[in-house]
Amino acid sequence: MTRFAGRLAEVRLAVMMLTRLPVGHLQDPAPTLAAARWAYPLVGLIVGLIAWGIHSAIMCIGASATLAAVVTLGSVILTTGAMHQDGLADFADGIWGGHDRTRRLEIMRDSAIGSYGVLALILCCAVWISALSQLAGQAGILSFLAIGVLSRIAMTICSATLPLARTDGLGVLSSGGDSNWMLWAGLAFIAVVLLGWQGLVVLAVVALVATLVAGIARRRIGGQTGDVLGAVQFLSETSAWATLAIMAG
Template sequence: MMPRDQFLRDVIADLRIAASFVTILPVAPSKPAADGAVARATWALPVAGLAVGLTGALVYAIASRFGLAPNLAALLALAATALVAGALHEDGLADTADGLGGGRTRERKLEIMRDSRIGTYGVCALILSFGLRWSALATIANPWAVALALCAAHTAARAGLPAFMSQVAPARPDGLSASAGSPPSRSVAIAFAVGILALVLALGPGKALVSLILLALSGLMLARLAIRQIGGQTGDILGAFEQTGEILILLVAAAVQIGG
């Protein structure tokens, strides 16, 4: 049985790896991660997402406190979440849209996805992503409800990443996703449980179930598209997965408000 001190050190190390993987927070371990460490630490990705969501919630609350309208507060909250996450997932979404939409062959699609320049498909994807999320937050309006929605969205959208990584093989032998490795089943299960808990606490059981169904369907569609077009997943595909999940959860949260 693992000693308690070692267990706590491993948990802290996993949290630091996960946070450094999806945010710009200066929390990376002082030593390089050992083989398999990143894959094992994927259980903590939704926890890192919670930190991002809390950042956006805090900015929204402060903006509301100073009398800014919900649409302006929502824009500032989105800017804050993108900043603390280094716009990593937005970049992945844009590259995925450019690559899958603009390339004709597998090799060309992968080449486009590695290109740092952004194309028309990427611009359109980012406009839709920010526009839908901004509209959802502005519709929710209430600072406490916005906080719950942001925390649920950023937590649950990342909770599905370990499962996606374990079920869809990397499209190429190098790159961010390939270097991370395939998460073990234990990490997948823990991340999934954290995501479900966040959804239930923020949206209630009924809306949490709707969110889970939508997340599963969008994940299956993206996996099928990625496998057919480029032979698997990449770091950019993972970013698109997170962005899609975030959008869907915020839209469900906004529907909660509309429905009373």
């Protein structure tokens, strides 16, 4: 396998991992999730493009800003298979529902959703929808692409820097491998440029939110799991939209 073919396989694996989009089957030897981690932020471009297309189409046929925001979030959830929302729910249940590290990890692994998870999802989705509704026609393709990338850079950096909270699971499979800091920094710079001067504020807020979530995870469960990474992505994305809405208002 050539170097280009290997990189392409890693991108396809990243798409398979973070979305439900059909990208065919990988040929052996298939790359590992750790090797494909560098491409996670690129998936944000695909998800952002789809979300922008749905949002624009709904707005063009006369839907209200609120209805367009609800349908757009639904499209994001369908595209990603709700994995980040599921991660947020499990994260909230485990972090605040367990009395010690072992119990918290047990709760996070449980497929059932508790009151903390339900409330976290309701509040986060409400902020996401309200922010995009407030922006209405001001939310263009550049915003969708930039936020899609920045939120997944935050998730990827947490994957590269946080210790593992357990010895199995998606967090373990995505850990290790090369850390492509220059690539991620370059993508973050481009995302900020796409957003203009507001991009610096959005970047700061996303970094702050990701740092807070990572800090909570490290203190409460010892580090990262797949649920922690999903929570980082969705909370970062939501905070980015909320920041743009506040500055636009």
